[in-house]
Amino acid sequence: MGEPARTVPRLLLDRVARTPHAEAFRHPSGDDWTSVSWTEVAGRVTALAAGLIGRGIRPGAHVAVCAATSYEWILADLAIVCAGAVTVPVYPATPPTEVVALLRHSGSVLTFTDRPLPTAPVLHLDRLGELEAEGRRLLAADPGAVAARIAGVTPDHLATLIYTSASDGTAKGACLPHAAVTYEARAMARLGMLTPSDLQLLWLPLSHVFGRALLFVGVHLGVPTIVDGRADRVVQRLGEVRPTFLGSVPHVLGKIRAGVESGAADLGRLRFVISGSARLDRPLAEWFEGAGVPALEGYGLTETAGPCCVNRPDSRRLGSMGRPLPGTQVRIAADGELLVRSPAVMSGYHDDAERTAAVLDRDGWFHTGDRAVVDDDGFVTLRARKKEVFKTSTGKYVAPVAVARRFRALLPGADLVVVGEHRPYCVGLVVPTSGRAIPPAEAAAAVARLNAELGRWERIRRFTVLPAPLPPTEVDAHGRPLRERVLARCAEVVRRLYEG
The missing domain is CATH 3.40.50.12780 (ANL, N-terminal domain)
Structure with a gap:
């Protein structure tokens, strides 16, 4: 031919x-x-x-x-x-x-x-x-x-x-x-x-x-x-x-x-x-x-x-x-x-x-x-990964830093660690960034507003609020969570979110 x-x-x-x-x-x-x-x-x-x-x-x-x-x-x-x-x-x-x-x-x-x-x-x-x-x-x-x-x-x-x-x-x-x-x-x-x-x-x-x-x-x-x-x-x-x-x-x-x-x-x-x-x-x-x-x-x-x-x-x-x-x-x-x-x-x-x-x-x-x-x-x-992005097990990209940035704008005094690599959906850890505790209802309202802005594959299906700010070893020079360190310490918390 x-x-x-x-x-x-x-x-x-x-x-x-x-x-x-x-x-x-x-x-x-x-x-x-x-x-x-x-x-x-x-x-x-x-x-x-x-x-x-x-x-x-x-x-x-x-x-x-x-x-x-x-x-x-x-x-x-x-x-x-x-x-x-x-x-x-x-x-x-x-x-x-x-x-x-x-x-x-x-x-x-x-x-x-x-x-x-x-x-x-x-x-x-x-x-x-x-x-x-x-x-x-x-x-x-x-x-x-x-x-x-x-x-x-x-x-x-x-x-x-x-x-x-x-x-x-x-x-x-x-x-x-x-x-x-x-x-x-x-x-x-x-x-x-x-x-x-x-x-x-x-x-x-x-x-x-x-x-x-x-x-x-x-x-x-x-x-x-x-x-x-x-x-x-x-x-x-x-x-x-x-x-x-x-x-x-x-x-x-x-x-x-x-x-x-x-x-x-x-x-x-x-x-x-x-x-x-x-x-x-x-x-x-x-x-x-x-x-x-x-x-x-x-x-x-x-x-x-x-x-x-x-x-x-x-x-x-x-x-x-x-x-x-x-x-x-x-x-x-x-x-x-x-x-x-x-x-x-x-x-x-x-x-x-x-x-x-x-x-x-x-x-x-x-x-x-x-x-x-x-x-x-x-x-x-x-x-x-060299780049700050992961894939869920459904093959969709999630940019956790970008999602967290949106969340911070919705709930000042808090940050979000997004989890979902190799998982079918995302969950999150809501982290206080000041001395003020984050009421669960306030966090839930912020997550709901966040999800309304996100693609289906990025949405936070479940979350938990951590009781205190992260230790200095788990944040960068700007005070943002170091995801890998946070997830290593909170592995059991994440496991329960996926089993809940």
Whole structure:
């Protein structure tokens, strides 16, 4: 078929040319499933792309998608890039005020959505038929409209702009060119873990790079994909549709283990699972290993377009992030920071030269902000965070310093130590910072006001008020809590919060 596809539209068209009638996706339809071929996918995508062109979407325009993972999400995404535009995914649980801010910052001119949004213009995913009809009318008059847009897309053009949290709680938009997205698909394929005879279950948010990387490797290899973004259905689906692999976060892997142990579920035909977005606890990894379904942990960031390291069925080491993907280089800086260089690394942060310069050096190395070691066999193991941010077990970033800063503004005379790393939700320790004791009702009111400002994944589910200010050894020069020291001393208090 010639040179490998280096744009997302070519990735799709090459797949259609190779296996036009093979199953591409299977998605819920009432109480049943609907299966579609690659030819059917291409037909709908072309019509939708033409509809976007007819509505005035120009090459390079930014078009957002704020919705749960679904087959319609995929159609919208592929239509956007086939119209020569740029997909801006927005995590669907993002608070409405932040959605508006992201759309404004990204310059998005249209938003596909499955929910009410305080912004316009929007195009609801359950009404794609209207856009398709418009597109077919345009194609009847100008049959080459979409083909011309696809021909104008180059590997260096932007494919997607994905926002991720900074350590100060603000969002930064990683610019990922078509070359980065398609390299990631090819590199994952070269691992030899997947073949067209596999069956993927894709439930991960397509607003994040992990889910999108699994989507595009499926397109590249022709792996049929079951699409159902409802995380609470994953355990049920294992026995119902019997996928051979899935990508997941540790929190859902824990649900799978619980379902199997209770007898409510089985692992079906699973050969392995790929775990990402958050650290995988060793006991859970060992359980899957003992069940004959390795949980293959990997590591990647929004800025690397997906996994840059991953364990493989024939080459894995528990506790590590695995080895780099083909074509990806890693090295450890003098201060222990993990650096990554590959064709998948972003071109920079949208409209933010200062932040871009801080993480991308002149030699093309991306500074991840994580400390790690690389052993003699090339396995990468994370050691600590350099940046003040953590991930919950659901794979969402939380900036504890930024959350605490908001809390201090709501309750003067108090501070907040946020806990949640490797946990499904956050809890907090309310710390007096003066001689005045903090009444629990006053703390509760402040936490409630704080939660109203936060994303669902950042909210403080439970808290306790410490009886006295922190000792001098547990605060910095500005009097702010040293989280690691506080958490080490208050480990039992935190344990009770999660058991309560």
